[in-house]
Ligand code: GTP
């Protein structure tokens with residue numbers, strides 16, 4: 001898919017203040033610092049569309065971007081950010097879960113997972129919750145440029161194996177890098193295919 005336009009629409013914390021649900025929508029979610037905002041920039045070819053930071057916890061709101069005037073790409077705050085209070089974490093849970101379960105135009109949740117690590121309970125639990133709620137998802141393994149392809153493949157295989165206890169069928173996955181743009185075209189193609197159906 002060719003990106004002709006990519007524009008910031010709005011940021012907010014309330015599900016009833018989101019843009020009108022008039023376009024197919026795709027959300028990026030995953031642990032703090034996993035690379036959600038960077039991947040949105042890499043996919044759209046815009047350096048600073050979504051704000052990124054070396055410090056976890058940068059994205060705090062639900063951020064809508066409109067792509068080619070046709071579909072929404074949504075950058076969400078990360079989960080598992082240790083330096084936040086229990087109250088903040090509970091609030092995150094509430095509004096993100098409300099967004100994910102109530103947004104009727106949400107086509108697919110892209111769950112970002114750091115390809116450098118062994119499967120983490122927090123990611124597996126989140127994917128399980130998506131399954132329980134019948135939310136369609138795909139797995140996106142990030143930061144491939146930071147280590148060997150062999151290691152990444154091992155971690156991906158382990159993650160998929162861990163999901164087998166809950167899911168009969170596990171959706172496709174992507175190996176990505178915001179630095180080299182690995183996987184960006186494939187992600188855009190997956191989105192284009194869903195948009196066409
Ligand atoms: P929160 O908004 O805090 O939840 O983080 P995020 O998931 O949006 O992460 P962000 O895109 O801000 O990236 C976090 C850090 O990882 C930044 O320093 C990025 O430059 C770096 N980073 C993200 N993706 C990649 C990647 O593919 N390769 C490399 N080498 N670094 C990356």
Ligand code: MG
Nearest residue numbers: 036037058059
């Ligand atoms: Mg972010």
